[in-house]
Amino acid sequence: MKGVFALIKVRLRYAKGDDIKYISHLDTLKLFERASRRCGLPVAYTEGFNPRPRFVFGNPLPVGVTSECEFVDIYFDKDMDPDKVVSDLNSVMPKGLRVLAGKVLSEDADNIMNVVSRSEYVVKVDMPEEDARKVIDVYEENSPLVIVKKSKNREREMDIRPMVHNLTFKDAAFSIVTDAGNTSNLRPEVAIKALCGQVGVEVKITGIHRTKLF
Amino acid sequence: MTYIKDEILAQVEKPARYTGGEWNSVVKDKNAVDIRFAFCFADVYDIGMSHLGYKLIYHLLNDREDTWCERVLAPWPDLEEKMRENNLSLFGLESQEPINDFDFIGFTLQYEMSYTNVVNMLDLAGVPVFSTDRKEGDPFVIAGGPSANNTEVLADFVDIFSLGEGEEMLNDLMDLYKEWKKSKGNRFEFLKKAARIDGIYVPCFYEVEYNEDGTVKAHKVKEEYKDYAKEKVVKRVVKDFESAYFPGKLVVPYVNVVHDRIMIEIFRGCTRGCRFCQAGFIYRPVRERSVEKITEIANKLVESTGYEEVSLLSLSTSDYSNLGLLCDELLANIEDKKVNLGVPSLRVDSFSLGLMEKVSRVRKSGLTFAPEAGTQRLRDVINKGITEEDILKSSEIAFRGGWNNIKLYFMLGLPTETDEDILGIADLAHKILEIYKKVHEGKRARKPEITVSVSTFVPKPFTPFQWCGQISKEEIIRRQNLLKKALNRKIKFSWHDPETSIIEAALSRGDRRVGRVIYNVWRQGGRFDAWEEYMNYDRWICAFKEEGLDIEFYTERERDIDEVLPWDHVSVGVTKKFLKKELEKAKKGETTPNCMEKCTGCGAALYEGGICVDKS
Numbered sequence: 001m002k003g004v005f006a007l008i009k010v011r012l013r014y015a016k017g018d019d020i021k022y023i024s025h026l027d028t029l030k031l032f033e034r035a036s037r038r039c040g041l042p043v044a045y046t047e048g049f050n051p052r053p054r055f056v057f058g059n060p061l062p063v064g065v066t067s068e069c070e071f072v073d074i075y076f077d078k079d080m081d082p083d084k085v086v087s088d089l090n091s092v093m094p095k096g097l098r099v100l101a102g103k104v105l106s107e108d109a110d111n112i113m114n115v116v117s118r119s120e121y122v123v124k125v126d127m128p129e130e131d132a133r134k135v136i137d138v139y140e141e142n143s144p145l146v147i148v149k150k151s152k153n154r155e156r157e158m159d160i161r162p163m164v165h166n167l168t169f170k171d172a173a174f175s176i177v178t179d180a181g182n183t184s185n186l187r188p189e190v191a192i193k194a195l196c197g198q199v200g201v202e203v204k205i206t207g208i209h210r211t212k213l214f
Numbered sequence: 215m216t217y218i219k220d221e222i223l224a225q226v227e228k229p230a231r232y233t234g235g236e237w238n239s240v241v242k243d244k245n246a247v248d249i250r251f252a253f254c255f256a257d258v259y260d261i262g263m264s265h266l267g268y269k270l271i272y273h274l275l276n277d278r279e280d281t282w283c284e285r286v287l288a289p290w291p292d293l294e295e296k297m298r299e300n301n302l303s304l305f306g307l308e309s310q311e312p313i314n315d316f317d318f319i320g321f322t323l324q325y326e327m328s329y330t331n332v333v334n335m336l337d338l339a340g341v342p343v344f345s346t347d348r349k350e351g352d353p354f355v356i357a358g359g360p361s362a363n364n365t366e367v368l369a370d371f372v373d374i375f376s377l378g379e380g381e382e383m384l385n386d387l388m389d390l391y392k393e394w395k396k397s398k399g400n401r402f403e404f405l406k407k408a409a410r411i412d413g414i415y416v417p418c419f420y421e422v423e424y425n426e427d428g429t430v431k432a433h434k435v436k437e438e439y440k441d442y443a444k445e446k447v448v449k450r451v452v453k454d455f456e457s458a459y460f461p462g463k464l465v466v467p468y469v470n471v472v473h474d475r476i477m478i479e480i481f482r483g484c485t486r487g488c489r490f491c492q493a494g495f496i497y498r499p500v501r502e503r504s505v506e507k508i509t510e511i512a513n514k515l516v517e518s519t520g521y522e523e524v525s526l527l528s529l530s531t532s533d534y535s536n537l538g539l540l541c542d543e544l545l546a547n548i549e550d551k552k553v554n555l556g557v558p559s560l561r562v563d564s565f566s567l568g569l570m571e572k573v574s575r576v577r578k579s580g581l582t583f584a585p586e587a588g589t590q591r592l593r594d595v596i597n598k599g600i601t602e603e604d605i606l607k608s609s610e611i612a613f614r615g616g617w618n619n620i621k622l623y624f625m626l627g628l629p630t631e632t633d634e635d636i637l638g639i640a641d642l643a644h645k646i647l648e649i650y651k652k653v654h655e656g657k658r659a660r661k662p663e664i665t666v667s668v669s670t671f672v673p674k675p676f677t678p679f680q681w682c683g684q685i686s687k688e689e690i691i692r693r694q695n696l697l698k699k700a701l702n703r704k705i706k707f708s709w710h711d712p713e714t715s716i717i718e719a720a721l722s723r724g725d726r727r728v729g730r731v732i733y734n735v736w737r738q739g740g741r742f743d744a745w746e747e748y749m750n751y752d753r754w755i756c757a758f759k760e761e762g763l764d765i766e767f768y769t770e771r772e773r774d775i776d777e778v779l780p781w782d783h784v785s786v787g788v789t790k791k792f793l794k795k796e797l798e799k800a801k802k803g804e805t806t807p808n809c810m811e812k813c814t815g816c817g818a819a820l821y822e823g824g825i826c827v828d829k830s
Binding site: 019020022023024027030031033034035036037038045051053063064092094095096206207 | 220221223224229230233235236237466468469470516517518519520521522551552553
């Protein structure tokens with residue numbers, strides 16, 4: 001990783017809005033690569049036969065989910081003004097993608113994938129408030145919440161309750177904190193659907209928005 | 215806001231195909247334009263957005279201040295089902311609005327197997343499928359592209375055909391439309407004026423008479439339209455290709471599409487005249503762009519799109535007059551931006567292998583050869599200017615250069631083909647295998663990967679083989695099996711589905727009556743026939759029967775040389791006389807020199823452009 005020259009690492013926080021919420025994680029990487037070329041950002045490239053621009057992205061955002069706290073680390077060969085990186089990129093980004101802030105990190109700062117362990121979401125639902133209250137009650141009982149997880153050719157049961165860290169309800173939306181990252185990851189709608197199943201109420205999810213990574 | 219709501223999008227594959235908003239896509243104020251143009255590609259997004267021509271015309275129309283052109287692609291069957299369930303209609307990607315009140319619905323026809331999708335898209339749009347059912351206020355349905363040259367098969371569905379290259383013709387048509395719209399004229403008046411534009415064909419002004427044996431007796435202008443409609447419609451070309459329109463930007467899709475890169479057309483047309491190849495005749499005359507122009511376009515597009523690859527586009531890259539210089543110039547301009555250069559369709563020789571080493575960062579993927587036929591005799595018949603010696607020498611160069619992966623393309627069922635020609639394919643493949651062994655004798659080498667891939671010959675209009683019959687399904691299968699048995703097991707063999715080739719043949723050379731068959735198949739659920747998983751052969755066979763037509767009349771029958779062909783009212787520049795002469799020469803196994811060596815008087819010189827001028 002370390003060459004003769006120290007690389008400059010800029011960490012960007014960006015938002016994905018409704019307009020591009022169906023763009024997958026991989027397509028978002030491509031979008032950043034192409035946007036950087038459009039605005040002429042001097043991104044560092046990997047060595048080797050097939051050089052790639054050096055981006056390190058945070059935890060993938062599921063397709064269909066919006067967010068105001070996505071992260072990417074971009075490496076540069078020279079000093080960069082993070083505010084200029086932000087404004088340059090924003091000038092060539094499609095509608096729906098906004099870079100919100102940037103800061104320079106030391107090269108040995110831990111990469112974004114390793115610093116994140118939990119994520120907060122707002123999940124908009126279409127369900128009677130009464131039912132939602134029941135869901136909160138069941139959540140607060142702290143009893144096991146078992147789902148059946150299907151992998152390639154087997155099914156196994158799994159208690160996901162330890163992966164859910166906070167759940168509240170306000171204005172027809174749940175606010176929920178779940179595991180996010182390399183070691184443990186839980187999609188918020190899976191937790192909410194499982195809880196509703198446990199209570200025995202119907203739920204229709206009308207939107208998911210990521211509000212925080214920590 | 216997307217036209218298709220979240221709850222539906224969440225249930226379909228790749229929802230980003232339908233949400234628009236891509237970089238360089240064009241959004242305008244609908245109240246500030248005179249013309250709204252729904253530009254349709256009758257296949258899924260991933261395919262349509264891979265076509266340079268589709269993007270080119272899109273930007274061309276949007277460069278006009280008075281026009282807003284939107285992309286419309288065929289919804290994949292998973293979405294179509296939901297759209298029909300919820301009474302949703304076909305919509306434009308840019309405005310996310312239904313297209314039924316647009317001024318134009320235009321189709322680019324790239325292959326015949328997309329025709330059921332054309333009908334389906336009109337229906338999904340809520341526009342009357344048949345031209346005769348359209349009323350004042352309905353959009354005009356217009357079609358162009360290579361398959362449009364045989365106008366008749368879709369004549370019942372299309373109001374206006376634009377034949378040849380659209381760059382200038384579409385501007386003429388839009389200018390006319392704007393004027394007509396201001397004059398508050400009726401539909402019929404517009405069609406009359408449109409029919410006068412060069413390259414425009416309005417099918418409802420013509421009538422077709424048939425002989426008792428089912429062949430065309432006459433295709434002529436109806437008496438009352440003699441003043442507007444032309445007897446013969448001559449395709450349009452852009453005479454000065456150097457300064458022909460090329461957009462300064464291209465839409466950059468979010469989702470992976472088949473060809474996701476900058477493509478630059480380095481020349482149009484092909485000098486080679488292989489007798490089975492429609493593209494080789496309909497795009498004449500050959501016209502090149504200069505190194506400077508191509509470099510200028512490349513620089514502009516790298517900047518405006520951010521793409522990581524520039525790829526040269528043409529029918530035969532090696533025939534560009536100064537390919538070495540072009541690649542050097544391009545590399546000098548784009549390499550420091552970490553942009554790759556792709557040079558496809560190269561003839562394999564030592565020059566091109568050196569070039570490939572230079573331009574490609576990727577691993578040595580594989581080389582392709584297209585000898586098309588297994589013996590010299592048959593290669594001469596099809597005028598494929600390539601000898602066995604060429605192929606063997608090229609293979610040796612490739613093997614010595616470290617390649618171990620070669621793919622060979624052939625066609626089965628070419629006119630005059632015998633079993634000997636088919637066994638010749640196996641012989642050729644075996645000789646290549648032997649060369650590999652010889653090159654690596656005594657050394658440890660990777661296993662060679664030699665693939666023989668065969669398609670089935672489909673006779674196409676405007677080629678010297680337009681009169682020839684296609685072999686029957688049983689015969690295709692027999693010949694495929696003959697080859698399969700003759701091939702060494704070390705050689706990989708792949709073949710095309712015979713049924714698709716048969717339907718393609720019927721549609722390629724169909725007459726006006728075949729439109730009913732397409733409609734019938736569509737009514738029975740036919741969609742995405744270009745996709746093997748959706749093509750249903752029995753449905754097509756059944757539809758031909760139900761419409762009282764014999765599919766073999768269109769596929770297997772050899773046409774009489776003096777028969778009126780359903781596309782005789784169209785001229786692509788190359789004359790019927792020349793094609794007849796080429797057929798005669800084919801039968802005798804005589805070859806014809808390519809345009810670079812000598813002008814053979816095909817007729818394309820009437821356009822006074824490109825190689826026809828340079829070589830005279």
